[in-house]
Amino acid sequence: MTILTFTAAVAIVSFVAGLLGSLTGLGGGVVLVPLLTIFFHVDIRYAIGASLVSVIATSSGAAAAYVKEGFSNIRIGMFLEIATTVGALLGAYLATWIPTTAIASVFGIMLLYSAYISRRVRPPELQNLPPDPLATRLRLNGSFPDLDGERSYNVQHVPVGFSLMFGAGALSGLLGIGSGAVKVLAMDQAMRIPFKVSTTTSNFMIGVTAAASAGVYLSRGYVDPGLAMPVMLGVLAGSLIGSRILVKAETKSLRLVFSLVILVLGLQMLYKGLWGRI
Amino acid sequence: MTEGKTPLSQRSSARANPSRAWGDYQIEVVVGYLLRCGVILSGTIVFCGACIYIFRHAYEPADYRIFRGEPSDFRTIPGVLQSAWHGHGRGWIQLGLLFLIATPIARVAFAVAGFALERDRMYVAFTLIVLLVLLYSLIGSGLTF
Numbered sequence: 052m053t054i055l056t057f058t059a060a061v062a063i064v065s066f067v068a069g070l071l072g073s074l075t076g077l078g079g080g081v082v083l084v085p086l087l088t089i090f091f092h093v094d095i096r097y098a099i100g101a102s103l104v105s106v107i108a109t110s111s112g113a114a115a116a117y118v119k120e121g122f123s124n125i126r127i128g129m130f131l132e133i134a135t136t137v138g139a140l141l142g143a144y145l146a147t148w149i150p151t152t153a154i155a156s157v158f159g160i161m162l163l164y165s166a167y168i169s170r171r172v173r174p175p176e177l178q179n180l181p182p183d184p185l186a187t188r189l190r191l192n193g194s195f196p197d198l199d200g201e202r203s204y205n206v207q208h209v210p211v212g213f214s215l216m217f218g219a220g221a222l223s224g225l226l227g228i229g230s231g232a233v234k235v236l237a238m239d240q241a242m243r244i245p246f247k248v249s250t251t252t253s254n255f256m257i258g259v260t261a262a263a264s265a266g267v268y269l270s271r272g273y274v275d276p277g278l279a280m281p282v283m284l285g286v287l288a289g290s291l292i293g294s295r296i297l298v299k300a301e302t303k304s305l306r307l308v309f310s311l312v313i314l315v316l317g318l319q320m321l322y323k324g325l326w327g328r329i
Numbered sequence: 330m331t332e333g334k335t336p337l338s339q340r341s342s343a344r345a346n347p348s349r350a351w352g353d354y355q356i357e358v359v360v361g362y363l364l365r366c367g368v369i370l371s372g373t374i375v376f377c378g379a380c381i382y383i384f385r386h387a388y389e390p391a392d393y394r395i396f397r398g399e400p401s402d403f404r405t406i407p408g409v410l411q412s413a414w415h416g417h418g419r420g421w422i423q424l425g426l427l428f429l430i431a432t433p434i435a436r437v438a439f440a441v442a443g444f445a446l447e448r449d450r451m452y453v454a455f456t457l458i459v460l461l462v463l464l465y466s467l468i469g470s471g472l473t474f
Binding site: 052053054055056057058091092093094096097104107108110111112114116117118119121123125126129130132133136137139140143189190258259261262263264265266267269270271272273274275276277278279280281283284287 | 354356357358360361364365367368371372375376378379382383386387388389390391393394395396397398399400403404405418419420422423426427429430432433434436437440449451452455456458459462463465466467470472
């Protein structure tokens with residue numbers, strides 16, 4: 052394949068991944084690394100470097116749009132970023148000495164888990180929880196505009212959420228993804244943050260988390276300009292367009308298709324990792 | 330900044346704290362635009378670099394099967410600057426990516442300033458920790474030399 056055709060093909064695939072990722076809210080980064088390694092035969096380290104860069108682009112690019120909605124909680128984000136950035140740094144250093152087959156296997160498991168999370172029926176949100184002393188002291192509780200006026204919420208189980216976010220950061224640094232699925236677990240399930248607040252806050256945090264490991268990847272020579280360029284431009288264009296054409300009726304079937312794609316890619320990555328075909 | 334003059338401060342999410350002109354919400358709005366500008370700038374630089382790169386190397390083979398690691402031109406900030414200065418397309422792409430990595434770092438730095446304006450010592454400390462981790466990842470990883 053010549054550089055011209057390779058660049059064009061990678062840009063198109065990244066565009067579609069970014070578009071579907073933003074339409075379904077599942078994030079495009081998670082499918083990019085498997086697509087690049089399985090179909091374009093890119094070494095997984097180059098793929099991770101390129102994907103990490105695109106994660107920063109989508110997070111920072113969509114930030115302005117999210118902020119206007121007034122849902123995100125900058126304090127929760129900043130507090131949890133202590134955990135995710137340290138985790139991401141650890142993950143990035145781990146990535147430099149873990150064998151690529153192990154990285155592929157972890158990636159496969161992560162994809163299967165993401166597919167599961169995306170199909171799971173979300174439990175009803177608990178409202179009017181009692182304030183937690185630690186969360187109150189950290190001033191994490193907040194409010195957001197809901198259908199019927201301002202709704203306030205009290206954050207729960209701060210230590211559990213903080214530890215899970217450390218894990219999310221480490222996975223993000225190791226695999227070059229936003230690891231939205233783990234963040235959902237930490238913020239929705241453990242900390243009981245309302246869904247609207249957790250999604251937008253998590254989008255804000257993803258870019259900072261990725262920046263913590265991007266320096267390590269760049270200096271280790273994992274970020275190839277020829278590959279990162281079409282990935283970054285493609286994903287950015289796809290996700291920006293995707294966030295503008297949110298067609299509510301179509302998302303349900305789109306989500307199903309996209310989570311099936313994630314499932315198949317997860318099985319492929321796991322197979323490749325376990326049988327050393329990477 | 331006068332209170333209640335703009336629609337922004339009316340729907341301030343410092344709603345909990347309406348007496349302050351600089352609430353969390355204002356910080357986020359400014360930071361959001363800052364980030365978008367950073368992304369547009371870096372995307373433009375990457376695109377310019379891409380044009381040069383494709384124009385010069387379109388018909389060479391693309392092969393990423395074997396990991397070789399990038400040469401130092403693309404691994405350190407001085408190397409990238411030098412490569413971009415010499416008009417290399419890939420140097421420009423890498424420069425754009427450096428700008429991109431800088432956008433979230435700028436966001437955290439801005440948040441430190443924002444919390445300082447709010448006189449929120451605890452969150453100044455938290456954001457400073459995050460900023461230090463980010464700077465460590467750049468300097469400690471050897472990107473700067």
